[in-house]
Amino acid sequence: MPTPIPAAGTLPWRLAGRDLQVALVHRPRYDDWSWAKGKLDPGEDWAVAAARETVEETGLRVALGVPLPEARYTLLGKDGRAGDKVVRYWAARVTGGDGRLVNEIDDVAWLDARAAHDRLDYARDRDQLLALVRRHQAGTLDTWPLVVVRHAHAVPRGSWSAPDPDRPLDDDGRRRAAALEPLLAAYGPRRVxxxxxARCVDTVAGFAQAHGVPMRRRRGLSEEGYALEPERAVHHLSRLLERGRPVVLCSHGPVLPALLDVLRPLAEDAAAPDRAAxxxxxxxxxxxxxxxxCHVSGTGGRARVVAVERHLP
Structure with a gap:
């Protein structure tokens, strides 16, 4: 049985007054209107591919928002054999770019939902549009990402004689830290x-340095600080929820249950798969x-986790 062809894309959206608009792309090779998307490179994460393909096809840099329904359909390969294509989609906010078209696309159109529905050439593409519109109507489309990271693999405690906070990542950990850089960037965090x-700092420092994002060290998120003052970790998370800015938070296994216990009640109204994740x-x-x-809608006491994604090593 042939392996499914993985691809990823986005539905860039914006508000024109109170009207929701989405960006469609036109492919002259097929003379069709659809969403910006493309195949994954070998070893590439779906989310990374979605952001990369969008900038390659539209000239627009985006930050990924809530996931949208995937599409599955059959294609005929160059050898004439049928194969399944699986495309994962995200809602996305434009964060930059010059809009210059350089890759297989000759036009990008921003349309309201009704016009986009009529212009799309494939019925399967309307599933993502419908989900986007429903999110907008429910007030769960305009979100900000709270990305909780557990540090990557470090040198074992038994093999380290210096102070434990100085224990560095091992080879696997450094490889994972490198892979996290484009993954985190796809969601557009503005702070770490x-x-x-050291094992936490080194897990996220590559992303922060590559994208000019400020990084703040908080002792309350360390194992030692948590043991002395368990409430400090929750305090730091609460401050982030109050501010409502796209952020990465990196900590340790013993600290994470307290943080996730804060987030779980905020997801009570999310879909069952998101709560389960x-x-x-x-x-x-x-x-x-x-x-x-964690895709969060609102801030402070009104903050709600409306969608959840797990990106495993």
Whole structure:
């Protein structure tokens, strides 16, 4: 049985007054209107591919928002054999770019939902549009990402004689840290808050440095700080929820249950799979090197987790 062809894309959206608009792309090769999308490169994460393909096809840089329904359909390959294509989609906000078209696309059109529905050439593409519109109507489309990261694999404690906070990442950990850089970038975080332990700092420093994002070290997110003042970790998370800015928070397995216990009640109105993903992550304290993306609507006491993604090593 042939392996499905993985691809990813986005539905860039904006508000024109009170009207929701989305960006469609036109492919002259097929003379069709659809969403910006493309195949994954070998070893590439779906979310990374979605952001990359969008900038390649539209000239617009985006930050990924809530996931949207995937599409599955059959294609004929160059050898004449049929194969399944699986495309994962995200809602997306434009964050930059010059809009210059350079890759297989000759036009990008911003249309309201009704006009977009009529212009799309494939019925399967309307599933993502419908989900986007429903999110907008429910007030759960305009979100910001809170990305909780557990540090990547570090040198074992038994093999390290210096102070534990100085214990560095091992080879696997460094590879995972490198892979996290484009993954985190796809969601557009503007700040990193981390435990000062070397294994946490080194897990997220590559992203922060590559994208000019400020990184703040908080002792309350370390194992040692949490043991002395358990309430400080929750305090740091609460401050982030109050501010409502796209952020990465990196900490340790023993600290994460307290943080996830704050987030789980905020997801009570999310879909069952999202609640289940958050519950599973909490039960496992996240996997080392995992990025748990919580899409949050609102801030402070009105903050709600409306969608959840687990990105495992």
């Amino acid at each position: 808050v981390t435990s000062p332990a 958050l519950d599973a992550a909490a039960g496992e304290r996240l996997v080392k090197g995992e990025a748990l993306v």
